Amino acid sequence: MKKFVEDFKDFIARGNALDLAVGVIIGAAFGAIVNSLVSDVIMPPLGMLLGKVDFNNLYIQLNKAAVSLPKGTTLAAAQEQGAVVIAYGSFLMTILNFLIIAFFIFLLVKGVSKLSDVTKKEEVAEPTTKTCPFCISEIPVEATRCPHCTSQLT
Numbered sequence: 001m002k003k004f005v006e007d008f009k010d011f012i013a014r015g016n017a018l019d020l021a022v023g024v025i026i027g028a029a030f031g032a033i034v035n036s037l038v039s040d041v042i043m044p045p046l047g048m049l050l051g052k053v054d055f056n057n058l059y060i061q062l063n064k065a066a067v068s069l070p071k072g073t074t075l076a077a078a079q080e081q082g083a084v085v086i087a088y089g090s091f092l093m094t095i096l097n098f099l100i101i102a103f104f105i106f107l108l109v110k111g112v113s114k115l116s117d118v119t120k121k122e123e124v125a126e127p128t129t130k131t132c133p134f135c136i137s138e139i140p141v142e143a144t145r146c147p148h149c150t151s152q153l154t
Helices: 002-013 015-049 075-080 088-122
Strands: 129-131 138-140
Touching: 002 015, 015 088
Parallel strands: none
Antiparallel strands: 129 138
């Protein structure tokens, strides 16, 4: 048991586990922000454009014979009365959340990729070859004599 605890401490102390934990926490917070963006900022104007539609209350009742609901009943009220429903409005909002998160992750990956390309371009490799001034052949930088024309190089 003591070895297990020590191995667990070693695992947690590694940078990868801590990075993963931080990533999950930031991801959850970002998900909450996007969820609020979709439900509080994007969907209300979209609902107004589509004729005052509240996406949170879009559903299809499956058991109409068992539970009679008046027209315009909210999703919460329908579920409270025992109606079996498919809440497709919530599903649409979840899809929109996913698309927005995927778009921002795409932008993040593109930005990191572009940043890494910039840093790679700054790392200029030293040349490994040079040109012989006599025969214009390509030879190693360390060469003191051209292997093609046998000229002595300075």
